[in-house]
Amino acid sequence: MAAQFGRRLRRGATSGAIVAAAVAALAASQGPGAIPPPTDNLSGDSAIGAGDATEPAGGIGDGSATGDSPYYTDLPPLNTPNRPGALPTAPQVPIVTGPAEAGIPATVLAAYRRAEASVRASDPSCNLPWQLLAGIGKVESGQARGGRVDGNGTTLSPILGPVLNGVGFANISDTDDGAFDGDATHDRAVGPMQFIPSTWATWGQDANGDGKKDPNNIYDAAQAAGMYLCAGGRNLAIKADLDRAILSYNRSTEYLTTVLSWFEYYGRGTHTVPDGTGLLPVDRSDRPAPGRPLRPTEPGSPSPTPAPERPSPRPTPSPTVPSKPAEPTKPPVTEPSRPPVAKPVEVPPTLxxxxxxxxxxxxxxxxxxxxxxxxxxxxxxxxxxxxxxxxxxxxxxxxxxxxxxxxxxxxxxxxxxxxxxxxxxxxxxxxxxxxxxxxxxxxxxxxxxxxxxxxxVRKAGALARVGDADLTAAPGASYADVTVEARLDGALAAGVTVTAVVTDAEDSAEQSADGPSFGKDAAGNPIRTKVLKTDDRGRVSIKDLVAGEKAGSYVLLLTAPGGGTAKLTLTVSAPATTPPASPDPTGSPDPAPTADPSPTASGSASASPTASPSPSA
Incomplete structure (x- = not known):
């Protein structure tokens, strides 16, 4: 039966008509049995189609998204999932039950649906179905280890593939300095969609708008996977493009078959299970297990009815007393056990x-x-x-x-x-x-x-000066430092804003034009208003207060929120007067000559008695 089922799956997965029709149907209907696609901000931050949902330059190159890392090889079961149709949007409606393999954890499914909607908004011609992301997520990480993610979609612990050191796998030297995979020597596939760091550096997305491109976040990783699969103008409704897209993720025909099997299975119906309760896969491509059945027997399956015992042969007749032939033993009647009744899946708290x-x-x-x-x-x-x-x-x-x-x-x-x-x-x-x-x-x-x-604001009901030293200074000189204490309801008030203003009088709150100042600003203008804050002891120290050039009495007005007020008198003393200096005789010029009133002078002006008479006389 298992071999027949495997052949059936491979036949169905490789049938171009069936797969292409399935993709086209999913593109039109969004898939049966799934939660309706999100039309709003599923992650809480970014709108659908916003962010990085554009193809990076350079395309996908020649490598693969995972570095051809190992993957889970479990195949879907034979039974078909229920096809209940789309779920109602009301969260209180019970979620449909079905085979355990068809259950997808709530947050993981929401991430796939959001990625589909985002990629369809930016690249509608790709026809990306979320069931393809679910198929890849199943074989890469078992749907993020059964949905072990937090409320933001980040895995509870990193999901890392084996070291790609060339021993049984590809040899890929470190490309991220260990930032994503914790290995500074070789790369490792990271996260629920198993991107190697070099691929994530090109295709990483921030789908939940938290400012980070995190390969361990299912929203970011699912959108990056969708963009990667749609690269190069692929139309996933075409079988050839679909195959190329999957092989670009991991270059293995067995990988292609396994992903397509799950893709077809999820296309027939799914249901939601609580985060952390998803069914974990068993078989991996790097851990072959010869002789192990394709899938272990499910617990509670009907027990086979034992074969009836053959009747014992007729005894040899005795020559003396013939005995009756023994009656055949009746086979025990064993009623087949009833198949287990599926328990209704509890609706996740978020829903x-x-x-x-x-x-x-x-x-x-x-x-x-x-x-x-x-x-x-x-x-x-x-x-x-x-x-x-x-x-x-x-x-x-x-x-x-x-x-x-x-x-x-x-x-x-x-x-x-x-x-x-x-x-x-x-x-x-x-x-x-x-x-x-x-x-x-x-x-x-x-x-x-x-x-x-x-x-x-912090308040102070009272402001009081600490100390009583005279606040007097000559023009241009500095005043002594002033300390003021703030209190509210009798307790010291720390962190209170105190505004200091120099005014001309006690009854004025206007800034003075000539009084003392707190220095000068960058333009050289005096500063006569300053905002201070009390320390943890409720005190504020006023320093660098300088007297102005105009003598007189001024007021330093202090106010605080809550009504605290203090007024301090500032005096600018008048400059000392200096008497004028006396004149210096040595430096004075000689006085001008005046007429000499002495008799000698007058006599010299008269005629001398001894003088000879002039000829004219």
Whole structure:
């Protein structure tokens, strides 16, 4: 039966008409039995078709996405999955059950559907079906190890292929310095879609908008795989292009057959299972197991009915007393065991939640302080009952400088048994303003729960000078340092903003035009207003206060939020007066000659009695 089933699968997988028709049908219908394709921000950050959904320059080259790393060789079961049709969008509707092999973990399936929608938006001619991504994800990592991913789609631990050192595999020297695979000597395939680092460097995507291209994130990896398969203008509805796309992922005809088998199987129907509960594959291409059956017997299968015992032969007749022939032994009647009844698959918490209820805590604090209350929301289903295990993302607006621990602006936490998700301690920055914390469910388009928060300024009801030294200085001289203490309700007030202004009088709040200053600005203008902040002891020190050129009395006005006020008198002393210097005789010019009134002078002017008479006389 197993051999017959394997031949049937290979025949179906290699039939060009069947596969091409399947791809065309999936392209038109989005596939039966699957969750409706996302039309909004599944990852919480990027719209469908946005981001890196464009083909890199250079195409796919001559290598393969995985470096031809090993893969799982398990084949689908013989039984066909249920074909229930598309699921309703309401999360409270029970999810359809079916064969375990047809179950795909919720987050992994969401990533495949999102990748299909994103690639169809950027490259509709490729006709990428998400079932092809599911087939590759199955053989590469068992659907991310059965869906062991967190709420953002990142694997709980890295998925690494063997070291590609040429021993049984390709020899690929390190290309990423160990950044993705942790090996600085050789490369290894990484993540749920098993990209080697050199391929990821070209094709890596950021599908969940977290600012990182992470091969261990199923959203990023699925979109990168979709882009890679569509490279070179391929149309996956054409059998030749489909084969080339799969072989470009791993150049092995056995790989092609296995992927196509799962692709065809998922095309007939799937259902969702909770993250972490997917069926794990067993057989791998690098671990052959001769003699091991294709698939172990499922537990609970009917036991075969034992063959009836043959009747014992007739005894040899005794010559004396003939005995009756022994009656044939009746075969035991064993009723075949009933096939196990499929248990209904529990709806994942992320799909059961109907809305988020904002907590009632009052989020208020002062600048540069922690909020006393935490931001909380409660996840409830359609009937109002709490839902545990739901991932909730808390996000701060870009306008605030408040932060979660480690400076984070977004954090993701999981609801507890009571359905409550509590964000880590939130700390305010220097801005005093109201803002809103938004809480959402990653992967769902539910309305965000909004929590109002307020940051107020620190206050001081009283300001008082420490010390009483006289504040007098000559023009251009510096004043002694001034220390002021701030208090609120009698307690020292740290971190309070204190504004200091030099005014002309106690009853004025206007800045003086001639009084002392706190130095000069870059343009050479005096600074007469300064904003200070009290230290952890509630004190502020005022330094570098310089007297102006104009003598007189001025006021240093100090104010703080909360009503604290102080007024300090500043005196600019008048310059000392200097008496004028006396004249220097040696340096003075000789006085001008004057008429001599002495008798001698007058006598010399009269006629001498001894003088001879002039001839005229």
């Amino acid at each position: 059961r939640v109907s809305r988020l209820k904002a907590g009632t805590a009052v989020l208020t604090t002062v600048t540069e302080s922690a909020f006393a209350e935490a931001a909380t929301v409660t996840a409830v289903d359609a009937s109002g009952r709490p839902v545990a295990g739901v991932s909730v993302r808390f996000e701060l607006p870009a306008t605030t400088d408040a932060r979660f621990p480690a400076g984070a602006t977004t954090v993701t936490v999981t609801t507890g048994a009571d359905g409550v998700a509590e964000a880590p301690a939130l700390r305010a920055g220097e801005k005093a303003e109201p803002f809103t914390v938004r809480a959402t469910v990653p992967g769902r388009s539910l309305p965000a729960a909004e929590l109002k928060a307020t940051v107020e």
